[in-house]
Amino acid sequence: MRQDIVRILELARKEFLALLRDRKSRMVLIVPPLVQLLVFSYAATFDLNRISYAVWNEDTGIYSRQLLARFSGSPNFRLVATLSHREEVAPLLDNRKVLLVVHLQSDFSRSILTGTPARVEALLDGRQSNTAMILLGYVQTIVSGFSEEIAALRSIAPPIASIDLRAWYNPNLKSRWFIVPGIVGLLTLVVSLLVTALSVAREREEGTFDQLMVTPLSPFQILMGKLVPGFVIGFGEATLIILVARFLLHVPLRGTLGALYLGLFLFILSGLGVGLMISALVSTQQQGLLGAFLFLVPAIILSGFATPIANMPQFIQDLTLLDPLRYFLVVLRQVFLRGADISLLWPEYGALFLIGVLSLLIAGAFFRKRLG
Amino acid sequence: MAGDRESSGNVISVRDLVRTFPSPRGTVTALEGVSFEIRKGTVTGLIGPDGAGKTTLLRILAGLILRDSGTVNVMGYDPSADPLPVQGSLGYMPQKFGLYEDLTVMENLDLYADLHAVPPSGRKDLYAPLLSMTGLGPFLGRLAGKLSGGMKQKLGVACSLLHRPPLLLFDEPTVGVDPVSRRELWEILHTLVRESGATLFVSTSYLDEAERCDDILILLDGRILGAGSPADFYTEVRGHAFELESAGQSPRSVEPGISVLPGVVDTVLTGSRVRILMEDRSPPVLPEEFEHFPLHPVAPRFEDAFMDRLRRTRGGDGKTRLPRQLHRKTGRSGQGEEESAILVENLVRDFGTFRAVNDLSFEVKRGEVFGLLGANGAGKTTTFRMLAGLLPPTGGTLRVAGQDVRKSPSKARQNMGYMAQKFSLYGQLTVYQNLRFYGSAYGLSGKSRTDRIQEVLEFFELVSYRDVSSGILPLGFRQRLALAVSLMHDPEILLLDEPTSGVDPAARREFWRIINGLATEGVSVLVTTHFMEEADYCDRLVIMAQGSLLATGAPSEIKERARTPQLPSPSLEDAFVSLLSRAGPLQETGK
Amino acid sequence: MKDGGGLGGRASLLRIRALIRKETLQILRDPSSLAIAFLLPFVLLLIFGYGVSLDARHVPVAVVQDSRSPDSEGFMAGLRHSPWFSPTIYPDIHSAVEALKRQDVDGILWFRENFGREIHSSRNGPIHVVVDGVDDNTARLVEGYLTNVWQTWITLRNERGRESSVFPVTLEPRIWFNPDNRSRDFLVPGLIAVIMTLIGALLTALVVAREWERGTMESLFVTPASMGEILIGKFIPYFVLGMSGMALSVLMGHFLFGVPFRGSIFVLGLTSALFLSAALGMGLLISTVSKNQFVAGQIAIVSTFLPAFILSGFIFDVHSMPKMIRGITHIIPASYFVTILQTVFLAGDIPGVIVPNSLALALFSVFLFAVILRISRKRIG
CATH class of the missing domain: 1.10.357 (Tetracycline Repressor; domain 2)
Incomplete structure (x- = not known):
């Protein structure tokens, strides 16, 4: 038993040296994840600011000017053009000069005075439907506020009921709080796959694999030896990314570190397991690369990182059950934002553990099968 | 088109050529002030071990690499400044010829004909002689990837001849080709030069191919070691070679004593004899215990001239002497005091429908050096990998050190050292880190590991390289390290797969001395090689062809079978060729 | 070249x-x-x-009615009819919060004890809504959809009661190129x-x-x-x-x-x-x-x-x-x-x-x- 542990540790030592003695591969493991964390954290946002819009006001009354003042006063909006004809609308929207045209008809002020509903027409570019939806929300907020003010001025009874909405965990609905924990998971997955997916193929191409196999080391010991450095590197990088997320990007970390790191441990286990499984299946580094790609792309897109799993059709939702990133994203967001502790996350831990153990077993079986 | 500029009669002339490459430890000099000429219409051989700079030189001539300094003139042009006119009238065949393996023979020919703008109308007449010469005629529709190694090389030759180039540069066309195809290839090359009047500059790492050339250029460590006709080289060493018959005593135990005698340049085993190369024509003064052995002068070989030149350039006696003894554990558990170290019975291995090893049986005795010979694709490496437990056999039994490799691989491995054909240690790790890792892999730890590493470092003279990344070691030292690693756990059986390929002859001698030393101490060695002269160093050997056993026995017995009135003292290569041709014509079988 | x-x-x-x-x-x-x-x-x-x-459909929401009233029932009906929500009744706010924490639901609508009374006294009774803000995009969509349901509900009640319009200014969105968004x-x-x-x-x-x-x-x-x-x-x-x-x-x-x-x-x-x-x-x-x-x-x-x-x-x-x-x-x-x-x-x-x-x-x-x-x-x- 002691002998086994010594051998595994020596294997791990060798893996470390092989990975880190080469300057290029050291750089590749450390620099891109950090650069990507920063770039993506700032890029991946649904929040809109400085939206370019145009105004087409046919009304000459005071109310239209009051309403438009609310738009120009908002930091979210940036007036680009003032129009006077219908013909001017299409070129602006078509060519993406503006995302929004606010249209007030000539009877706008009169309607308010006479008590008939005054309509504000908002023409939006729907090519990016999500942007359009969010933008519509902003416009709605301004129009409703204006409407309430008018109602109060003209002593119209307020609506019999109103909505009092609060967003828990992320009261200002900041995209970054949602995306950055996701990036922790995404980059950890990329790194743990990079460490393992090509490693066996590399040994095979360099011939060292045969030399390893003629020693009395068992496939189990060899696998374990490859796991240890993956863990150390994965933990190191994830910790670095978590620190950046917390202190540089100011994402709250409300839950316990224990819950976070138990999840991280199981997630790296499953990431390394999948990596080793790819590694055991392929025979060249090129195939390993293709395999890593073919796993990474769907694993990221279908993980719920940017688009909610709940919106997917059932059979794709079933497919995501195989995706370790899916579970780890839940852990990350629960711990970062909802302040969850270990007890809430057992189903996710269990799933990650299962994926990790199963993929390692399959990897082991493939190793053994290749050796006969 | 450049013909009128070649008035000097030299197709190639090179002066003070230097080329260096950057490496992690500063720069490596591949060519160090090389100067030579090549006469029009000759076959010139560029001979040297791997890493001597042959490929770099040929690539510079073809305009594929720039030089650092010196002048190069190929057919009146400087290939670095003016590559296109040179490349247009050049037949160049790189070492690994770029055949498109997923294209057929015909499609490959057409592609290169198109690229060289050979008009479609004249192609039939052009192809016909090439195809009949290479014997590729029947295989026009076959994918190039499915040809045998020899056939691929012939197709490569044909593709580089399509535009009737006046100058041919071939980089090791015979590497990895069996002796029969090698002879055929040389005949093709000679016919070609004779009929077309072209000039051929061909590199090779086989010293014995030198005598097939008109002129020879020996390249070693980026310098020209010698130039001239084969006869020039033979003259230098005529009368320097002797053979000692070690009647009754193993030549292996005699040879170390001879090699240290004054005036001895080189010693080598040939069958039951020791071949001795002297500094001059005076025979060696034998010590008392060998005095009664018969000593005959023998005809020189090209290798003798090479060794002689090497001694003179490298200075001293050109020999490094490793300590004779690598400490071995006492009181070894003589596991199953079986006579045989390796026992192979009715071994079969299939890959799909292809039978790579067919009903192979042989036995290696304790303390024996046993050779496994055969052309590429004969099944040597497959057999070897099965012995090492890297590949499960389809049928038959395999016992290594009394253990069934399939049933208890771990036990069998503990008693076995394995050295792969390709350098297979961690290039990123230092010499020490590699030794330490493999030591622990075999269960050594603490003081016993530290001691063993020190011992092995000293024995193989690797102490000064202890902290150097093994990937950038010189080739000979890498080979030593690989052997050192396979000896870390003091195995009883050593499996060596082409251990000396690409190593210069002097380093090869050194290597064999270590192997012989181990064998005298009772280690059983199974070795594969494609150097026929190395087969002579073995006690017994097996020759394989197409997966089956072709012949087995001591080298002298095998040579005996090829003896004919025309060939009274056949070499092992002669024997090999005659055995193969007797076994029936080589069939073109899919891999 | x-x-x-x-x-x-x-x-x-x-x-x-x-x-x-x-x-x-x-x-x-x-x-x-x-x-x-x-x-x-x-x-x-x-x-x-x-x-x-990114289109959230059938977002699961918890609905808590401290006391059932025709008004809250009317709003519920509006929710059920919209393609965006699938509401579930929870007996009390405590269990609804638990469900939100377990991520069984993405939001909670809470009609408090005095909701019905406040409406009848025209005192602008509040509907308390809590959304899970972690996924900000979905949260924003829920907010938008909910506002939509609410406006429809108010307008319908107004027409029935023939009261004058409570929204003097209304927004009419026209989404070009992708009207269904x-x-x-x-x-x-x-x-x-x-x-x-x-x-x-x-x-x-x-x-x-x-x-x-x-x-x-x-x-x-x-x-x-x-x-x-x-x-x-x-x-x-x-x-x-x-x-x-x-x-x-x-x-x-x-x-x-x-x-x-x-x-x-x-x-x-x-x-x-x-x-x-x-x-x-x-x-x-x-x-x-x-x-x-x-x-x-x-x-x-x-x-x-x-x-x-x-x-x-x-x-x-x-x-x-x-x-x-x-x-x-x-x-x-x-x-x-x-x-x-x-x-x-x-x-x-x-x-x-x-x-x-x-x-x-x-x-x-x-x-x-x-x-x-x-x-x-x-x-x-």
Whole structure:
């Protein structure tokens, strides 16, 4: 038993040296994840600011000017053009000069005075439907506020009921709080796959694999030896990314570190397991690369990182059950934002553990099968 | 088109050529002030071990690499400044010829004909002689990837001849080709030069191919070691070679004593004899215990001239002497005091429908050096990998050190050292880190590991390289390290797969001395090689062809079978060729 | 190009033809490039086309009524009828909060004890709503949908009671190009761009590396074929292959996912050709710069897929990004193509969008090939 542990540790030592003695591969493991964390954290946002819009006001009354003042006063909006004809609308929207045209008809002020509903027409570019939806929300907020003010001025009874909405965990609905924990998971997955997916193929191409196999080391010991450095590197990088997320990007970390790191441990286990499984299946580094790609792309897109799993059709939702990133994203967001502790996350831990153990077993079986 | 500029009669002339490459430890000099000429219409051989700079030189001539300094003139042009006119009238065949393996023979020919703008109308007449010469005629529709190694090389030759180039540069066309195809290839090359009047500059790492050339250029460590006709080289060493018959005593135990005698340049085993190369024509003064052995002068070989030149350039006696003894554990558990170290019975291995090893049986005795010979694709490496437990056999039994490799691989491995054909240690790790890792892999730890590493470092003279990344070691030292690693756990059986390929002859001698030393101490060695002269160093050997056993026995017995009135003292290569041709014509079988 | 020789001329055309024929034969015999060109986009588009959606439907919400009243029941009915929500009644606020924490529901509607009374005294009774703000996008959508339900409910009650309008000013949104605001309509064109980036790079990065590995590059180098001819011979067959994959993706997008196609085939073909040139150029450049597979592979992952996914405007609108990041998006060819595709599919041939973005792609391709020609001499090492 002691002998086994010594051998595994020596294997791990060798893996470390092989990975880190080469300057290029050291750089590749450390620099891109950090650069990507920063770039993506700032890029991946649904929040809109400085939206370019145009105004087409046919009304000459005071109310239209009051309403438009609310738009120009908002930091979210940036007036680009003032129009006077219908013909001017299409070129602006078509060519993406503006995302929004606010249209007030000539009877706008009169309607308010006479008590008939005054309509504000908002023409939006729907090519990016999500942007359009969010933008519509902003416009709605301004129009409703204006409407309430008018109602109060003209002593119209307020609506019999109103909505009092609060967003828990992320009261200002900041995209970054949602995306950055996701990036922790995404980059950890990329790194743990990079460490393992090509490693066996590399040994095979360099011939060292045969030399390893003629020693009395068992496939189990060899696998374990490859796991240890993956863990150390994965933990190191994830910790670095978590620190950046917390202190540089100011994402709250409300839950316990224990819950976070138990999840991280199981997630790296499953990431390394999948990596080793790819590694055991392929025979060249090129195939390993293709395999890593073919796993990474769907694993990221279908993980719920940017688009909610709940919106997917059932059979794709079933497919995501195989995706370790899916579970780890839940852990990350629960711990970062909802302040969850270990007890809430057992189903996710269990799933990650299962994926990790199963993929390692399959990897082991493939190793053994290749050796006969 | 450049013909009128070649008035000097030299197709190639090179002066003070230097080329260096950057490496992690500063720069490596591949060519160090090389100067030579090549006469029009000759076959010139560029001979040297791997890493001597042959490929770099040929690539510079073809305009594929720039030089650092010196002048190069190929057919009146400087290939670095003016590559296109040179490349247009050049037949160049790189070492690994770029055949498109997923294209057929015909499609490959057409592609290169198109690229060289050979008009479609004249192609039939052009192809016909090439195809009949290479014997590729029947295989026009076959994918190039499915040809045998020899056939691929012939197709490569044909593709580089399509535009009737006046100058041919071939980089090791015979590497990895069996002796029969090698002879055929040389005949093709000679016919070609004779009929077309072209000039051929061909590199090779086989010293014995030198005598097939008109002129020879020996390249070693980026310098020209010698130039001239084969006869020039033979003259230098005529009368320097002797053979000692070690009647009754193993030549292996005699040879170390001879090699240290004054005036001895080189010693080598040939069958039951020791071949001795002297500094001059005076025979060696034998010590008392060998005095009664018969000593005959023998005809020189090209290798003798090479060794002689090497001694003179490298200075001293050109020999490094490793300590004779690598400490071995006492009181070894003589596991199953079986006579045989390796026992192979009715071994079969299939890959799909292809039978790579067919009903192979042989036995290696304790303390024996046993050779496994055969052309590429004969099944040597497959057999070897099965012995090492890297590949499960389809049928038959395999016992290594009394253990069934399939049933208890771990036990069998503990008693076995394995050295792969390709350098297979961690290039990123230092010499020490590699030794330490493999030591622990075999269960050594603490003081016993530290001691063993020190011992092995000293024995193989690797102490000064202890902290150097093994990937950038010189080739000979890498080979030593690989052997050192396979000896870390003091195995009883050593499996060596082409251990000396690409190593210069002097380093090869050194290597064999270590192997012989181990064998005298009772280690059983199974070795594969494609150097026929190395087969002579073995006690017994097996020759394989197409997966089956072709012949087995001591080298002298095998040579005996090829003896004919025309060939009274056949070499092992002669024997090999005659055995193969007797076994029936080589069939073109899919891999 | 000192060692390139001239392009053009009959001999040159013949050589290019021979190289193209060779490459085509290789493609036809090696299923892996066909698989990358056709199977990969098919499978990826199928999975992602169905899988990637930002439209929340049937969002599970908890409803807590401290005391049931006709008013709260009326609101509930509105919720049930909307396609956006699937409400579940919880007995008390405590259990609803628990459900929110377990993520069984994404929001809570709470009608407090005095809701009915407040309404009847016209005192503007509040409906307390809590949404899970972690996924800010979904939260915003829920807010919008809920406001919608609420307005409908108020308006309906008003009509019944014939009270004068409570909303003196109302908003009438008109969403151009995508009136139903289906996110799939803008995501699928973006996906096509992301997938084609991946495929363009994979196709060429792998095949050129193979040519080096098998030693065929060296044999080509000593023929009269110039580097330019070798590159064209590589480029054209994979370009054709890539365009076929592109056509397949477009057909799937239109017929399978029902994305409207309002532009012209001609503009689509032209811009796709420009984009594909840039994508293939990226792959060629990667494999030219690093003949080491390990590094080439990592560069490919770092420089193609992830940036195309996050920085191209495929999901995250480029308009929302900080200035510096927006600068980075300019060096990602996919970002131009995403814009073009979204416009060609949803809006039509709009020169103001198509021309500048096409120019950018063309510049990109020219730049990439100039760089490749410059650094890839007919030399080894």
